[in-house]
Amino acid sequence: MTILKVLLRQLLLRPATNCFPAKHAPKSVSAFLARASKDTHAVTPPVPVPPGFRGKIAYEKDKCIGCQLCVKICPARAIEFLPEEKKIRIFVARCCFCSQCNDVCPVGCLSMTDEFLLSSYDKYSEDLIVTG
C-alpha cells in the first residue's frame, strides 16, 4: 500500500530538474544570449547558493593597508603583492576559494561574493584578475 501512495504522490510532483539556463538546447546559442541580455526572464536562474558560500573574491582597495598577510597565508599563492602602490591583486584562476585570506586580513578588505559562474576563453582575462 505504501508504494501506491508514493506512486500517486510522484504523479503530482513537478520534476526536480533546475532548467538552467534553458529547458532545451536553443537552435542558435548566440541568438539565445542576445535575447537573454534584453529579457531577464529568458534565462532560468541557477540553484540558489547555500549561506556562507565562497565564490569569487571581492577586494576593497582603499581599505587595504598592504600588510601582505594574505600573500603569506594563501595556499595556492594566488595573491600577488604590488610593491610600488603597496596593494595586492588576486588571480581567480589560481584561487582555491578557501577564504583564509578573508580570515587573516586585519582590516577586512577581502570578502567572498556569491558569484560562481566563472568560465573563460583566457584564464588571465581582465575579469579574472581582481584588482579592486
Next chain:
Amino acid sequence: MGIDSLKRALWIYHVNTGSCNGCDIEIVASLTPRYDIERFGIKLVGSPRHADVLLVTGPVTRQMEPRLRRVYAQTPDPKVVIVVGNCGADGDVFHESYNLVGPIDQIIPVDVYVHGCPPRPEAIIDGVVKAWLKLEGATTKETT
C-alpha cells in the same frame, strides 16, 4: 551532418589527469536529475574515439602526460577541450609539486576554462555554453 551535428549534441569524454576528484564529482553531479545536462544531448562516452569534447580535470602528473597526448590524438576532429577546475587551469594548490608537468594548456590546446575549486554544476554548464558559442564562431567576450 558534420559541424552541425557536433553543435547539437556534444558527446563528452572525461579525462582525469591527477585531480583530487572534487571536479569529477561535480561533473557527475551535473548529470544527475537535479541539473540533468542530458537534456542538451550531452552524454559521457566510454572512448575518446566517440567523443566531441574532452573534459579534462586535474593538474597533469608526469605519468598522465603521454596518456593525455594520446587521448587528445585519438579524439576525432573537430574537437573542443574544456578544462574543469583551477588545477587544470593554473595548478592551484598543487602548483609547486615536483611531480607535475604543468597545467593542461602546456600539453594540449585548451578552448574553455571553467574556474572554481570545484566549480558548481551550473558553472560547468556555463562553460559548455561558451564552447557552443565558440563552435558557432561567435567568440565575443560577452558573459553568459
